[in-house]
Amino acid sequence: MELTLNSAVLNVEPSGIRRFTYLVRDTPGACGLTIGEPDLDTPEAVKEAAKAALDSNDTHYPPGNGYPYLLEAISKFEAERHGLHYSPEEIIATVGATESLFVIFSTLLNPGDEVIIPTPAFGLYESIVQLCRGVPVMLPTEKNRFQIDPEALKAAITDKTKAIILTSPNNPTGCIYTKETLDGIHDILLDKPIFVVCDDVYRTLTYTGDYHSFSEYQDMRDRIIIVQSFSKPYAMTGWRLGYCMADAPIRDRLQIFHQNCVTSVPSFVQRACVAALESDTKPVTELFRKRKEYVYKRLVDMGLEVQEPEGAFYMFINIEKYGMDSVTFCTKMLQEGLVGLIPGVYFGTEGYMRLSYCYSDEDLKRGLDRIEAFLKTL
Ligand code: PMP
Helix, strand or coil: CCCCCCHHHHCCCCCHHHHHHHHHHCCCCCEECCCCCCCCCCCHHHHHHHHHHHHCCCCCCCCCCCCHHHHHHHHHHHHHHHCCCCCHHHEEEECHHHHHHHHHHHHHCCCCCEEEEEECCCCHHHHHHHHCCCEEEEEECHHHCCCCCHHHHHHHCCCCEEEEEEECCCCCCCCCCCHHHHHHHHHHHCCCCCEEEEECCCCCCECCCCCCCHHHCHHHHHHEEEEEECCCCCCCHHHCCEEEEECHHHHHHHHHHHHHHHCCCCCCCHHHHHHHHHCCCHHHHHHHHHHHHHHHHHHHHCCCEECCCCECCEEEEECHHHCCCHHHHHHHHHHHHCEECEEHHHHCCCCEEEEECCCCHHHHHHHHHHHHHHHHCC
């Protein structure tokens, strides 16, 4: 008797990032600059709101898309802070941005539909698209300062293209798309039946006054789906909370997958989400801005080529001159220099490594000192 499983699941490789992070953890004496989450605690007011909800027995099934008060709070927050107008009926609270992504691609894709993923990219995009029986189409950006080249985008589009995912600020580069890039993408996609998934989960962590998201192009509202997360701005990674926003007809289909998948997000955390939306994220952004300046200067002083990030908390460092693939380089640096960074290939781009600056000043200094010492041995 042969037992068979879903071939889409069998074809997805376990996460290389996770494997490498475990390797760093299990290397005696090593320090890692690997994690992709703020090293801060969830704000007190957010925790208090969840505790109060628990104490008031807010522990029953909530409405599938989220309590109306939460959807209203998100709707108001998006309009007032980000100029995005989505009614509560156009929002779904999800289990992190990850569930949003899963719901979106499950809803959009028929087998064989193509999704354009500009690389380097957050690793889950590729596997989620594959699990949803879609075909990831990688669109390299590293030769174009991590901006999407309109000609390359045109060349990547086929009659099977169903969606493109835009991540700004980007994980792993920290780059944001310029207005010019976004205009170019808009001009190409305007008359095409292609969905644009805007993963803007690092939006509050931007270090420039000139941030634009593709979600602003509301003349394409029928094809735009926005993904947001409570994880990064409010140090809530473990709460697993996010949301997506889309034009009502699309949201109506997204909710079917969401409700069949998880029923809803937990009840008593939803008050905490409102408290999070009310909290001031400026001090967090300032903290990461200072770290970014320190890390960037150190890397440049070491002679490393790195584009100064304008958002998120990563740097994507070019290591091509050392003549090794990124896994070989990062493994060697871990074993000999006792410092761990994530190989760029796990984001779909060889010749780079990702540094996270979600670490204290002391840890960053120690990690950077070790990188510097290791480079001198090469
Ligand atoms: N999108 C991007 C670009 C990310 O980097 C991450 C997490 N690292 C996610 C989505 C998923 O976030 P969440 O914790 O909300 O599931």
